[in-house]
Amino acid sequence: MSPRQEFFRFCVVGGLGVAIDMLVVIISKEYFFLDTRLCACLGYLLALHHNFILNRFWSFPGLHQKTLLLSYLWYWLSCIGGLLVRLIVIQIFISVFIIDAGWGYIFSNLSGIAAGTVVNFIGAKYLAFNRR
Structure with a gap:
C-alpha cells in the first residue's frame, strides 16, 4: 500500500476517533x-484504543510483525507526542486567546487534535506498525 493510501486510511480511522474523543470531551465538560x-486527556484515552485496533488491521495491514501487546505499547508511546502537541495548542487557546468559555473549548480541542495528527501518523507508522 502506498504512503498516501496509508495516510488516507489513518485519517479515516482518526476521523472516527475524533468523533469518539469529542463525545467524551463534550460529556465531560x-x-x-x-x-x-x-x-482532552479522557477523550484521547478512549479514542486511542479504538484507533489502535483499526490502524493495526486496516491502515497498516501486513506491517505488524510485533506482538499485539508490544505494538500497542509502541503505539501508545508514539501517540504521547501527539497528545502533548494537542495540550500545548489547547493551553495556547485558553491562556492567549481566552477561548475556553461557551463552546470555545470544542474549537481549541479540534485544533489541538489537528496539530497532533502528523506526529501521531509518523509515530504509528514508524514505531508501532513497522516491520522491525
Missing part, C-alpha cells in the same frame, strides 16, 4: 464540568 485539558 458539559455534564461533569471538568477542565478542558482533563477532558
